Amino acid sequence: MAAATSPTSTKLDVEAVRRDFPILQREVYDRPLVYLDNAASTQKPRAVIDAVATFYETTNANIHRGVHRLSQEATDQFEDAREAMRDFLGATKVEEIVFTRGTTEGINLVAMSYGRANVGAGDEILITHMEHHSNIVPWQLLCEQTGAQLVVAPINDDGEIDMDAFASLVSERTKIVSVGHVSNALGTINPIAEIGRLAHEVGAVLVVDGAQGCPHGAVDVQALGADFYACSGHKMYGPTGVGVLYGRHDLLEAMPPYQGGGEMIRTVTFEKSTYAPSPAKFEAGTPNIAGGVGLGAAARYLQSIGLEAIERHEAELLAYGTERLAEVDGLRMVGTARRKAGVMGFVMDCAHPHDIGTILDREAVAVRTGHHCAQPVMDRFGVPATSRASLGIYNTREEIDALVDALQQVREVFGG
Ligand code: PMP
Numbered sequence: 386m387a388a389a390t391s392p393t394s395t396k397l398d399v400e401a402v403r404r405d406f407p408i409l410q411r412e413v414y415d416r417p418l419v420y421l422d423n424a425a426s427t428q429k430p431r432a433v434i435d436a437v438a439t440f441y442e443t444t445n446a447n448i449h450r451g452v453h454r455l456s457q458e459a460t461d462q463f464e465d466a467r468e469a470m471r472d473f474l475g476a477t478k479v480e481e482i483v484f485t486r487g488t489t490e491g492i493n494l495v496a497m498s499y500g501r502a503n504v505g506a507g508d509e510i511l512i513t514h515m516e517h518h519s520n521i522v523p524w525q526l527l528c529e530q531t532g533a534q535l536v537v538a539p540i541n542d543d544g545e546i547d548m549d550a551f552a553s554l555v556s557e558r559t560k561i562v563s564v565g566h567v568s569n570a571l572g573t574i575n576p577i578a579e580i581g582r583l584a585h586e587v588g589a590v591l592v593v594d595g596a597q598g599c600p601h602g603a604v605d606v607q608a609l610g611a612d613f614y615a616c617s618g619h620k621m622y623g624p625t626g627v628g629v630l631y632g633r634h635d636l637l638e639a640m641p642p643y644q645g646g647g648e649m650i651r652t653v654t655f656e657k658s659t660y661a662p663s664p665a666k667f668e669a670g671t672p673n674i675a676g677g678v679g680l681g682a683a684a685r686y687l688q689s690i691g692l693e694a695i696e697r698h699e700a701e702l703l704a705y706g707t708e709r710l711a712e713v714d715g716l717r718m719v720g721t722a723r724r725k726a727g728v729m730g731f732v733m734d735c736a737h738p739h740d741i742g743t744i745l746d747r748e749a750v751a752v753r754t755g756h757h758c759a760q761p762v763m764d765r766f767g768v769p770a771t772s773r774a775s776l777g778i779y780n781t782r783e784e785i786d787a788l789v790d791a792l793q794q795v796r797e798v799f800g801g
Pocket of ligand 1: 425486487488490520565567594596597617758
């Protein structure tokens, strides 16, 4: 792994970072790839690719139940990755880190386990208007099953939570507050610690959808006041199909299992089964072992670069990108919050987002177009879809320039 910066240094060496990512060497339509779809999924550094390949080449075996050497080594590596994620999220105990398939499964786990045990008819679950479908639908399912109500806090025209309205919606009926750390459609960084204080004042738990929080800066679940924090490996330069859920230890211990199967039990008879303590209680079946090992490598890779340096790099790039996009006639940004991560969603008066995406693709610029699994956000801003350029640690000013040049071509093609 290249030492792109030391954790304490102030500036990220983007050229060194780029050398860590083999895919950035490839071309698309005979041009260098400009990858600006990081909010959907990030590329993988050599450190992660090697960790996964080495695991399969040297260690592969099922974990936790083998006495043979490979199984013990595989178990050690998987548990070491759990420790890496504990450290990455600032949790106190490894028992608080549950391996999942990703953010979606983490939120469903909380809804179906904590939610079904603690929420009843007349109770309320509070979310916001900017949530990803993964932080809406699990709560709707819980409401259908329990008779609880889903309450949605409004957002303003910049895409920020209206905190006065939010505070007025928190009451003794509120049992769960679930909010995205960073909006994938708008880029807004939400005031999680303040939201946590409001939730805790009424005895509610705070669930944080951290899918877009983890990759962009330092996360400290304790400072945030998160009772649960869900994230996905593939959004933080790790493998797909793996993620973690942080849960406060006392809460996890009191929660019923989410799925039944091997690994999560203490004893099984046909009359009754008893369950292992957390996190095993929530990890039924064989997990994505190599993925977990790769996720641990991703967390350590990001730490080796320095989360503050990453945050600063992306903030500078966002400022530059916002300025440059303003030069494109007829382009309107959707999401103009004061505190924003590197997500630039926009619409153009001359072309539909899908046409924009297609023209950009021919220029080797990869962006996402659509509703970004946040249809209520699109409704709030009165657009069917947006185009979204989202930044990662390897992006450069030159790539922003390539995006803007390609957008000028969109104007030419559609005669704007
Ligand atoms: N929440 C947010 C804010 C997201 O951006 C995403 C992924 N687009 C998710 C949740 C779901 O993540 P995953 O598909 O990895 O489970």
